[in-house]
Amino acid sequence: xxxxxxxxxxxxxxxxxxxxxxxxxxxxxxxxxxxxxxMGKEIKFLLHFVKESKQDESGMPNNRxxxxxxxxxxxxxxxxxxxxxxxxxxxxxxxxxxxxxxxQYFGPGTRLTVT
Amino acid sequence: xxxxxxxxxPFNVPEGATVxxxxxxxxxxxxxxxWYRQDCRKEPKLxxxxxxxxxxxxxxxxxxNRASQYISLLIRDSKLSDSATYLCVVRSGGYQKVTFGIGTxxxxxx
Numbered sequence: 395x396x397x398x399x400x401x402x403x404x405x406x407x408x409x410x411x412x413x414x415x416x417x418x419x420x421x422x423x424x425x426x427x428x429x430x431x432x433m434g435k436e437i438k439f440l441l442h443f444v445k446e447s448k449q450d451e452s453g454m455p456n457n458r459x460x461x462x463x464x465x466x467x468x469x470x471x472x473x474x475x476x477x478x479x480x481x482x483x484x485x486x487x488x489x490x491x492x493x494x495x496x497x498q499y500f501g502p503g504t505r506l507t508v509t
Numbered sequence: 510x511x512x513x514x515x516x517x518x519p520f521n522v523p524e525g526a527t528v529x530x531x532x533x534x535x536x537x538x539x540x541x542x543x544w545y546r547q548d549c550r551k552e553p554k555l556x557x558x559x560x561x562x563x564x565x566x567x568x569x570x571x572x573x574n575r576a577s578q579y580i581s582l583l584i585r586d587s588k589l590s591d592s593a594t595y596l597c598v599v600r601s602g603g604y605q606k607v608t609f610g611i612g613t614x615x616x617x618x619x
Contacts, residue, residue, distance in 0.1 A: 398552075429609075436513070437553070437596070437609040450606055485552060498607070500552035 396420070398501035400486050406507045412474040415504045419468070419488030425449075426469050427489075427498060428461060432482040443469060455480075476508045510535055515597050515610035523618050526587050530613045532597030533579045541600040542573055542580045546593045547612060553596055556582075587617045 399418045407413050419426045428440040440459070441451040445466035454461070458477070463469040473480055483505050487498040515532045522528045534542075542559035557564065559571040559580050570583040584591055597610035 436511075436611050439606055439608070442606065452606075497555045500554065502552050 398486055398488050398499050400484075400501040400504050402504060403502065404505045404507075406509065407476055408509055409478055410475045412472065413476055413506060415471045415473075415484050415486075415506070417469045417471070417486030417501060419486070420490075420499055423488035423490050423499075424466070425489040425491065425496075425498075426463060427487040428469070428471055429485040429487065429500075430482050431485065431503075432479075437485065440471075473506075476506075478508050481506055481508045511610075512536060512608045513597055513599050513610040515613050517611050517613060519614040519616050521616045521618055522587055524587060524589060526617075527583065527585045528587055528615065529581055529583045530595055530597075530615075531579055531581050532610050532613075533577075534597075534599045534608075535578070536599070536601050536608075537575075537578060539578075539599045539601045542571075543598040543600070543607075544569075544571055544580075544582050545596040545598055545609075547596055548593050553609075556595070584615075587615075589617050589619060591615060592617045 401416045424445050426443040429437050431437045439453040442449045443463045446463050460472045483503045485503045486501040489496045489498045513534050544556040545553040546556045547553045557566050559573045563572040568585045572581045594612040594614045596612045598607050600607045
């Protein structure tokens with residue numbers, strides 16, 4: 395079974411540009427999460443989808459970030475316009491269901507550098 | 510105060526040693542607790558869940574102390590392959606919103 399995949403693995407963009415990150419969850423996982431790790435800081439929750447609906451987006455930093463999950467399959471996270479402080483590793487995770495018995499499986503992450 | 514606090518280390522221990530990490534959490538209503546392992550430049554992977562009664566998986570033992578709001582991870586007979594960052598993760602609320610600690614870096618030395 396394929397794991398969570400993310401694309402691209404690395405992205406280097408200039409301040410003010412737009413970047414779109416993609417996440418493909420494990421097939422059949424209704425729950426999809428986005429996280430971000432800024433260098434030297436903890437991994438931070440951004441938002442949670444259940445199928446195509448945003449269940450919790452309390453971690454989104456500001457309105458420059460837009461996440462979508464059309465059709466309830468893959469998800470995209472767009473940053474527009476990018477700022478220097480957006481640099482970090484963006485992880486996506488998926489789980490089969492909610493509840494402590496359901497492990498969140500993480501993708502390899504997208505390393506974003508804004509110059 | 511951070512929601513989840515860990516000593517970032519690094520902990521440098523010789524092969525075969527026993528090492529323990531602690532993690533404290535601030536939300537007394539937290540419901541679920543986990544230890545994740547993260548290798549350098551890789552994604553976090555679940556090591557073990559932490560149950561109220563404590564649980565063991567081979568050389569790894571996890572314990573939860575709700576009264577003092579901390580969880581622990583004990584690694585016995587450390588192997589070189591145990592070198593990694595160990596992330597304390599706490600879940601609160603009904604929809605699996607999790608909070609990560611900064612992680613504790615372990616380096617096992619030959």
